[in-house]
Amino acid sequence: MNKMWDSMPAPPKVGPFKPGAFSSRLHDERTAAVLGLALGVAFTTCFLTGLYSHELQHPASWFVAFPRPVGLYRLTQGVHVATGIAAIPLLFAKLWTVYPKLFTWPPFKSFAQALERIFLLPLIGGALFLLFSGINNINGRYPYGKFNFPEGHYWAAWITIGSLIVHIGSKIHTTRTALSRQHTSVANDVESQDDTTKSRGVSRRGFFGIAFGTSGLITLFTVGQSFEPLRKLALLAPRRTDAGPQGFPVNRTAAGAGLAKIDLAAYRMTVHGQGITPTVFTYDELRALPQHTAELPIACVEGWSSSQVWKGVSLRTILDKAGVTHDAEITVLSIPPAASERNPNPRRPSYGSSDITSKEARDLDTLLALEVNGEVLHADHGFPVRLIAPNRPGVEQTKWLNEIVVR
Amino acid sequence: METTERNEHGLAFWIGLSIGVVVFGFGIRGALRQFDTYSSRFVYTKYVIGFDFLHDLIVAPIAFVVAFVVSRVAPHKLRGPLSFALFATAIAFTVGWYPLHHTAGYKGNATFQPLNYATAVATVVGVIWSIAAVWAAIAYRPKATSIAGGTSGQ
Numbered sequence: 137m138n139k140m141w142d143s144m145p146a147p148p149k150v151g152p153f154k155p156g157a158f159s160s161r162l163h164d165e166r167t168a169a170v171l172g173l174a175l176g177v178a179f180t181t182c183f184l185t186g187l188y189s190h191e192l193q194h195p196a197s198w199f200v201a202f203p204r205p206v207g208l209y210r211l212t213q214g215v216h217v218a219t220g221i222a223a224i225p226l227l228f229a230k231l232w233t234v235y236p237k238l239f240t241w242p243p244f245k246s247f248a249q250a251l252e253r254i255f256l257l258p259l260i261g262g263a264l265f266l267l268f269s270g271i272n273n274i275n276g277r278y279p280y281g282k283f284n285f286p287e288g289h290y291w292a293a294w295i296t297i298g299s300l301i302v303h304i305g306s307k308i309h310t311t312r313t314a315l316s317r318q319h320t321s322v323a324n325d326v327e328s329q330d331d332t333t334k335s336r337g338v339s340r341r342g343f344f345g346i347a348f349g350t351s352g353l354i355t356l357f358t359v360g361q362s363f364e365p366l367r368k369l370a371l372l373a374p375r376r377t378d379a380g381p382q383g384f385p386v387n388r389t390a391a392g393a394g395l396a397k398i399d400l401a402a403y404r405m406t407v408h409g410q411g412i413t414p415t416v417f418t419y420d421e422l423r424a425l426p427q428h429t430a431e432l433p434i435a436c437v438e439g440w441s442s443s444q445v446w447k448g449v450s451l452r453t454i455l456d457k458a459g460v461t462h463d464a465e466i467t468v469l470s471i472p473p474a475a476s477e478r479n480p481n482p483r484r485p486s487y488g489s490s491d492i493t494s495k496e497a498r499d500l501d502t503l504l505a506l507e508v509n510g511e512v513l514h515a516d517h518g519f520p521v522r523l524i525a526p527n528r529p530g531v532e533q534t535k536w537l538n539e540i541v542v543r
Numbered sequence: 544m545e546t547t548e549r550n551e552h553g554l555a556f557w558i559g560l561s562i563g564v565v566v567f568g569f570g571i572r573g574a575l576r577q578f579d580t581y582s583s584r585f586v587y588t589k590y591v592i593g594f595d596f597l598h599d600l601i602v603a604p605i606a607f608v609v610a611f612v613v614s615r616v617a618p619h620k621l622r623g624p625l626s627f628a629l630f631a632t633a634i635a636f637t638v639g640w641y642p643l644h645h646t647a648g649y650k651g652n653a654t655f656q657p658l659n660y661a662t663a664v665a666t667v668v669g670v671i672w673s674i675a676a677v678w679a680a681i682a683y684r685p686k687a688t689s690i691a692g693g694t695s696g697q
Contacts, residue, residue: 160610225634228606235603248552251560258567261595268594275641275656276649282586283578291574292591298567305559306551337614342623349674350631354638357667371663372639380654389652 144242158236160337165314167340171230171347172311176304178223179263183297185216189437190290192529203499206526207443210435213529214362217439220270222355227263229347248306255302262296274438275374361440375440381514384434384442387530390515394473394482395536398520405504405521407458409542415458419520423506425449425457430501436530446524448505451540452498460542463494468523469539490523490532501526504537620682628675632668639664 147153191199192209244250269289272278278285338346360370360377367377375385400419408414417425428450435441451466469489473482496502502525506513513519518535525533578584609629617625636643642660649655 160614221638224638225630228602228630228634231598231603232606235599235607238599246552248556252552252556255563255567257592257595260598261592264594264598265591269590271638271641275646277641277646280586280590282580282583287574287577288587288590291570291577294570294573295567295591296570298563298565298570301563301566302556302560303563305563306556308555308559309553310551337610338623338626342626346623346627346630349627350634353631353667353671353674354634357635358638371658371660371667372635372642374642374656375654376657379657385654385657386652387649389649392649392651 146241147239152236152239153241157239162337162340162343163233163236164340165310166317167343168230168233169307169311169314170344171226171233172307173315174226174348175223175230175263176300178219178226179266179297179300181219182216182223182266183293185212185219186290186293188212189216189529190286193286193437193532201493201496201527203496203502203526203528206501207433207435208527209529210362210433210441210443213435213437214359214439214441217270217274218355218359218362220267221358222351224267224271225347225350225354227267229343231260252302252306255299258295259299259303262292262299265292266296274440276438362435364442373440375436375438377440377442381516382444382508382511384444384517385440386516387436387438388487388535390519390536393470393488393536394479395471395515396474398471398515398536400520403520403538405454405538405540407454407460407540407542409540410464411462412459412542417454417457422449422504422521425453427506428453428500428503430503430524430526432501432503432524432526434524434530434533435528441530444508445510446503446505447507447510448503448521448524450500451492451502451504451523451525452500454504454540455497455542458540458542464497464542465494466492466497467541467543468492468534468537469541470534470536471538487531488534488536490528490534492523492525496525496528499526621679624675624678624682627678628672631671635664635667635671639667 149155151157189209189212192201195201244253266289269280269285269292273285273289280288354372356366356369357371358373360366360368361373361375362377364377370376377384380386403419405417405419405422406414407417426449427447429445429447431443431445433441433443455464455466467489469484470487472484472488473479475482492502503523504521505518505524506521508514508517513522518537521537522535523533523537574587575584578587610626613622613625613629639660642656642658643664645656645660
């Protein structure tokens with residue numbers, strides 16, 4: 137069978153196909169193994185934290201969201217974005233190391249090797265797509281046109297991880313061997329080079345210093361968007377945890393959501409649904425109910441997060457007042473956008489509602505918040521009433537609430 | 544080479560392939576169900592696979608040309624620091640590209656990209672080149688010469 141591959145016409149020995157074209161000692165198995173190991177850890181971390189985020193937003197029937205620990209999502213999503221950013225230089229370093237393999241001739245010598253190499257296409261393409269669509273997302277950029285980011289990112293993660301598992305299966309022995317010895321060439325042509333050529337480049341230790349050092353620096357200059365002690369160093373991050381009305385950021389402003397100025401005299405919060413008589417609260421009635429204070433983070437899927445002290449009415453207090461006695465699941469809805477000439481019949485947007493499990497609804501810290509840090513909520517933070525609950529993605533902390541549906 | 548072939552495509556490979564194909568297939572099936580029109584599937588595939596070609600045909604050749612020039616032009620001791628500075632600067636510009644151009648997706652939201660990113664990116668690049676300069680200085684530091692009949696063993 138090998139003879140069939142060997143009989144393939146050889147490419148001209150020019151450019152990257154020329155023997156010795158890749159003379160650096162860095163194209164070796166050991167360098168590839170160390171970087172591959174780091175990337176394996178990074179992508180697995182991103183995959184698992186990404187799955188958790190996806191399940192919190194689009195729960196499967198088997199998934200149960202827990203309100204504790206309060207800051208778990210803040211941690212997992214911060215790690216997700218920080219690890220993704222840290223992986224960018226590592227991925228480029230790894231691709232640099234193995235690039236000569238692209239020009240190996242014949243490209244495969246067995247059916248198994250052909251399969252292995254075919255899976256490199258979705259592995260590399262998927263990995264790059266995941267990292268750069270992630271960078272696009274944290275900057276609020278969605279240039280894809282025909283598909284949405286969350287779905288595209290989610291399914292690409294499965295495709296990439298599947299390809300990664302195939303790759304790990306083929307490289308596990310090589311990696312173990314390479315890590316247990318000093319030096320083996322990746323490209324056949326590297327073996328033939330002389331020591332003078334080798335000495336032109338950077339040492340392997342220097343190369344690791346460049347790759348991991350860059351990864352560390354880029355992390356240092358971005359992670360402050362979720363790790364508040366480093367916020368002043370977040371020079372490359374699109375968010376600062378202290379920038380915004382009342383001292384923290386927002387994703388969607390009231391104007392961006394198309395909301396007109398709220399008339400408090402006309403404002404009503406309606407609770408209705410399965411097995412209860414509809415109950416209506418005015419803003420003053422909400423303020424007159426027992427108030428509860430909790431320090432809770434807003435943790436955005438885009439990686440930024442910020443912890444604030446919130447004050448308002450526990451959702452369970454509202455449910456008790458409305459006569460909800462069963463372990464109900466809840467949907468909270470925001471005020472629909474104001475009608476305009478351009479949009480005479482506005483519909484409630486997708487971010488304008490979120491579902492709350494019965495466990496979350498009965499948690500004392502699940503609040504219909506009226507204040508933050510001792511002030512009435514700013515319009516951009518959801519005035520007059522917003523949901524703030526432990527361990528939820530920011531997009532599920534619905535603002536401008538006026539309706540609670542009991543299910 | 545045959546040993547490598549046997550090692551790389553032995554039992555571990557077939558186990559990895561069996562599991563990987565299932566996970567990969569789940570992703571493909573999900574994508575096909577999610578993107579149910581020809582045009583959306585085409586655009587999605589273009590993005591996922593396109594990044595691979597973008598790297599192999601444009602990014603990697605440019606990187607190799609730069610590395611080639613560095614290896615020929617820079618003195619031996621400067622190659623590490625210079626490579627670090629160039630690579631880290633390129634990554635900093637890649638990550639900081641959108642903030643630098645203030646191309647936030649959320650219009651009218653002052654909390655998005657709130658800094659002066661020309662200054663911010665310049666600061667980061669300054670830090671990178673400072674680290675490279677320290678690295679170069681260490682590389683050029685005269686090595687301590689051993690003194691015959693020194694203190695070892697005392």
